[in-house]
Amino acid sequence: xxxxxxxxxxxxxxxxxxxxxxxxxxxxxxxxxxxxxxxxxxxxxxxxxxxxxxxxxxxxxxxxxxxxxxxxxxxxxxxxxxxxxxxxxxxxxxxxxxxxxxxxxxxxxxxxxxxxxxxxxxxxxxxxxxxxxxxxxxxxxxxxxxxxxxxxxxxxxxxxxxxxxxxxxxxxxxxxxxxxxxxxxxxxxxxxxxxxxxxxxxxxxxxxxxxxxxxxxxxxxxxxxxxxxxxxxxxxxxxxxxxxxxxxxxxxxxxxxxxxxxxxxxxxxxxxxxxxxxxxxxxxxxxxxxxxxxxxxxxxxxxxxxxxxxxxxxxxxxxxxxxxxxxxxxxxxxxxxxxxxxxxxxxxxxxxxxxxxxxxxxxxxxxxxxxxxxxxxxxxxxxxxxxxxxxxxxxxxxxxxxxxxxxxxxxxxxxxxxxxxxxxxxxxxx
Amino acid sequence: xxxxxxxxxxxxxxxxxxxxxxxxxxxxxxxxxxxxxxxxxxxxxxxxxxxxxxxxxxxxxxxxxxxxxxxxxxxxxxxxxxxxxxxxxxxxxxxxxxxxxxxxxxxxxxxxxxxxxxxxxxxxxxxxxxxxxxxxxxxxxxxxxxxxxxxxxxxxxxxxxxxxxxxxxxxxxxxxxxxxxxxxxxxxxxxxxxxxxxxxxxxxxxxxxxxxxxxxxxxxxxxxxxxxxxxxxxxxxxxxxxxxxxxxxxxxxxxxxxxxxxxxxxxxxxxxxxxxxxxxxxxxxxxxxxxxxxxxxxxxxxxxxxxxxxxxxxxxxxxxxxxxxxxxxxxxxxxxxxxxxxxxxxxxxxxxxxxxxxxxxxxxxxxxxxxxxxxxxxxxxxxxxxxxxxxxxxxxxxxxxxxxxxxxxxxxxxxxxxxxxxxxxxxxxx
Numbered sequence: 001x002x003x004x005x006x007x008x009x010x011x012x013x014x015x016x017x018x019x020x021x022x023x024x025x026x027x028x029x030x031x032x033x034x035x036x037x038x039x040x041x042x043x044x045x046x047x048x049x050x051x052x053x054x055x056x057x058x059x060x061x062x063x064x065x066x067x068x069x070x071x072x073x074x075x076x077x078x079x080x081x082x083x084x085x086x087x088x089x090x091x092x093x094x095x096x097x098x099x100x101x102x103x104x105x106x107x108x109x110x111x112x113x114x115x116x117x118x119x120x121x122x123x124x125x126x127x128x129x130x131x132x133x134x135x136x137x138x139x140x141x142x143x144x145x146x147x148x149x150x151x152x153x154x155x156x157x158x159x160x161x162x163x164x165x166x167x168x169x170x171x172x173x174x175x176x177x178x179x180x181x182x183x184x185x186x187x188x189x190x191x192x193x194x195x196x197x198x199x200x201x202x203x204x205x206x207x208x209x210x211x212x213x214x215x216x217x218x219x220x221x222x223x224x225x226x227x228x229x230x231x232x233x234x235x236x237x238x239x240x241x242x243x244x245x246x247x248x249x250x251x252x253x254x255x256x257x258x259x260x261x262x263x264x265x266x267x268x269x270x271x272x273x274x275x276x277x278x279x280x281x282x283x284x285x286x287x288x289x290x291x292x293x294x295x296x297x298x299x300x301x302x303x304x305x306x307x308x309x310x311x312x313x314x315x316x317x318x319x320x321x322x323x324x325x326x327x328x329x330x331x332x333x334x335x336x337x338x339x340x341x342x343x344x345x346x347x348x349x350x351x352x353x354x355x356x357x358x359x360x361x362x363x364x365x366x367x368x369x370x371x372x373x374x375x376x377x378x379x380x381x382x383x384x385x386x387x388x389x390x391x392x393x394x395x396x397x398x399x400x401x402x403x404x405x406x407x408x409x410x411x412x413x414x415x416x417x418x419x420x421x422x423x424x425x426x427x428x429x430x
Numbered sequence: 431x432x433x434x435x436x437x438x439x440x441x442x443x444x445x446x447x448x449x450x451x452x453x454x455x456x457x458x459x460x461x462x463x464x465x466x467x468x469x470x471x472x473x474x475x476x477x478x479x480x481x482x483x484x485x486x487x488x489x490x491x492x493x494x495x496x497x498x499x500x501x502x503x504x505x506x507x508x509x510x511x512x513x514x515x516x517x518x519x520x521x522x523x524x525x526x527x528x529x530x531x532x533x534x535x536x537x538x539x540x541x542x543x544x545x546x547x548x549x550x551x552x553x554x555x556x557x558x559x560x561x562x563x564x565x566x567x568x569x570x571x572x573x574x575x576x577x578x579x580x581x582x583x584x585x586x587x588x589x590x591x592x593x594x595x596x597x598x599x600x601x602x603x604x605x606x607x608x609x610x611x612x613x614x615x616x617x618x619x620x621x622x623x624x625x626x627x628x629x630x631x632x633x634x635x636x637x638x639x640x641x642x643x644x645x646x647x648x649x650x651x652x653x654x655x656x657x658x659x660x661x662x663x664x665x666x667x668x669x670x671x672x673x674x675x676x677x678x679x680x681x682x683x684x685x686x687x688x689x690x691x692x693x694x695x696x697x698x699x700x701x702x703x704x705x706x707x708x709x710x711x712x713x714x715x716x717x718x719x720x721x722x723x724x725x726x727x728x729x730x731x732x733x734x735x736x737x738x739x740x741x742x743x744x745x746x747x748x749x750x751x752x753x754x755x756x757x758x759x760x761x762x763x764x765x766x767x768x769x770x771x772x773x774x775x776x777x778x779x780x781x782x783x784x785x786x787x788x789x790x791x792x793x794x795x796x797x798x799x800x801x802x803x804x805x806x807x808x809x810x811x812x813x814x815x816x817x818x819x820x821x822x823x824x825x826x827x828x829x830x831x832x833x834x835x836x837x838x839x840x841x842x843x844x845x846x847x848x849x850x851x852x853x854x855x856x857x858x859x860x
Binding site for chain 2: 131132133134137147158159160163164166167168169170171172173174176180182183185186187188190195196197199221222223224245248251252254255256257259260263264265294296297298344345347348349350351352353356428430
């Protein structure tokens with residue numbers, strides 16, 4: 001289907017810069033607070049943040065059935081619950097009003113003053129009140145790497161991995177927005193050959209390059225979502241850094257799953273890029289054919305274009321401002337599609353709500369320069385990397401700012417996610 | 431400290447029956463809907479449900495600082511967020527008004543009509559909007575049994591188990607209130623010796639006898655809760671049946687943790703019994719001494735009375751009405767206290783919010799008649815049990831109603847949790 005807001009030829013009167021992540025074809029959604037302490041839902045075009053609360057109050061959505069306060073909220077949950085039809089109408093209307101040919105807001109200085117802000121003058125907040133946060137484990141390269149490094153006796157991927165998108169649940173209470181600093185966590189570590197743990201700050205703080213999708217209310221208790229309908233319930237995507245303390249993880253993981261090693265923080269990017277905006281970058285799932293050999297029917301998709309071409313990059317920014325590129329990867333290499341993840345999650349009747357967050361798992365490519373974690377890049381510290389300033393890293397140091405970027409680019413143009421950043425601060429005394 | 435509402439000598443004009451789970455010394459909190467479709471927070475005395483929204487509106491809490499609509503809510507989260515001091519004042523005031531010596535409400539027929547309902551005439555709803563649901567794994571007997579039955583190559587408890595209260599996170603979207611029917615879930619199962627799974631309804635639906643506690647907002651992001659302060663943040667407890675599909679579990683668990691095998695449903699009892707009400711039943715943690723040998727300081731409690739003497743029972747009620755007692759256990763046998771669980775969960779800075787739910791894990795005792803799951807009682811189906819009607823059970827059949835009961839009883843009297851029930855219905859066609 002054709003989505004009006006995605007028109008690649010549209011230009012906006014607001015910002016002519018088409019090189020950035022937020023041209024008028026993107027129209028993502030986020031929550032911000034202005035200098036005057038107004039919290040609102042907004043969108044972004046170029047270097048401008050648009051207050052959708054004010055935009056709606058001033059009548060610019062007047063033909064769309066929306067409650068009065070739908071954008072005057074501190075989370076997108078209620079808007080997300082309105083469903084895909086509403087999201088489309090809203091994006092299309094925003095595109096129309098900011099189109100260079102449309103003068104209605106462009107020529108109204110009074111309205112512009114209360115609707116449009118310099119993006120550097122607002123503070124981005126967590127865009128959703130996270131319901132459940134379920135973490136998938138869907139990159140085969142990552143699963144292989146982890147099995148080799150971490151799986152103790154077993155160097156092979158578990159046989160169940162190829163038959164279903166394995167997942168575990170994570171704490172939503174510590175999902176934080178990009179830019180929030182993180183104190184190095186305290187916890188238990190086991191030294192090699194020892195059976196008694198020691199207490200202290202983690203010495204192996206790692207990033208995990210991930211994406212995540214956010215759902216609307218998808219199903220009732222007890223009702224599975226068919227795999228070919230699942231995308232209807234996906235609002236959009238964000239970048240995610242699922243911070244991990246690898247030393248804690250090694251000691252705690254068996255017989256359950258990572259818990260304290262991940263629950264100290266998970267960072268997401270502030271602007272949710274809608275699945276609609278990503279439509280021009282839809283591509284084949286490169287695993288479609290191998291999957292089909294063995295898939296149970298509830299995971300079989302009729303289309304083989306179930307992936308999205310999203311280029312991903314990780315960096316460490318050191319205190320001197322150097323930007324050190326760690327790796328480059330792509331979301332399209334994921335083995336299990338988001339639809340398969342959602343179909344599997346709900347096949348047992350598990351309900352999914354507006355504001356639930358589902359992450360991809362670390363998105364590693366086939367080679368070292370495409371690995372999504374330092375655990376993989378440095379082989380658990382055995383092969384440290386050297387940064388521009390000459391210092392070495394096995395894992396993340398205090399004061400390192402970890403940056404994830406993601407964008408889509410093809411002949412239709414470019415849209416992106418902006419940045420997902422987080423800096424590690426020294427541990428507290430306890 | 432002495433809690434006025436717990437006075438064992440108090441009698442209520444409302445209900446003289448002291449044999450039931452809800453004497454005036456209990457004063458639990460729940461959410462119900464009346465025949466007139468009014469949703470309210472309430473408490474229970476004997477066979478009566480008390481509408482606390484109406485009670486407050488009519489001025490019976492007039493000396494307590496409460497917002498007007500604090501009880502006119504569909505969840506207890508906001509009241510829980512008010513903190514322990516408020517919970518105590520509210521319980522004390524309810525005890526006072528319903529004391530047999532107090533005529534203020536007793537003699538006001540008009541007020542009684544809008545405040546007091548027959549408990550059978552209201553429908554109990556889920557009492558909280560569950561934030562995160564973290565499942566601990568804190569019964570040593572259960573951990574041992576599971577290792578023997580389930581752990582494939584390894585028949586010993588993992589060495590980390592004795593050093594920290596291991597946990598995994600679970601879906602909060604499918605936490606349901608007692609009395610909600612559950613369709614037998616669909617999913618993947620692996621047959622012995624096979625490497626390719628089959629699809630279908632679970633053949634091994636099991637109960638898990640658990641309790642859970644509910645927290646108030648306890649800490650800020652990055653700040654651990656000291657173990658000796660943790661109880662301040664526990665609002666109360668419920669009974670829980672953490673339903674499990676053992677065939678799904680066996681196939682999916684490695685290398686992560688149970689997910690689809692548990693996320694189809696978790697049932698909790700409707701009345702939250704406050705930690706204050708449980709105070710007279712506080713007792714020694716029987717594991718205190720062995721724990722002390724090896725505990726890291728952040729898990730060491732100054733008191734050794736960190737357990738609560740809560741008697742627990744499980745039953746299968748067959749369609750003919752027979753009540754078959756499966757097992758009897760006690761919460762006090764748990765290895766890790768709730769305070770230790772909360773201290774461990776937050777040591778890495780993980781934040782805890784009002785409405786978060788933390789479960790105990792299956793509460794098995796040392797012998798077969800005290801095991802908290804059919805997996806343990808029947809040794810994964812190898813030793814089926816025979817019910818009163820002569821039928822056998824390895825796991826739960828369709829139409830079986832699984833009932834968990836829990837109560838405290840000593841020289842001070844008895845309080846209880848009522849029932850946590852759920853019936854398994856046939857799987858859907860898919």
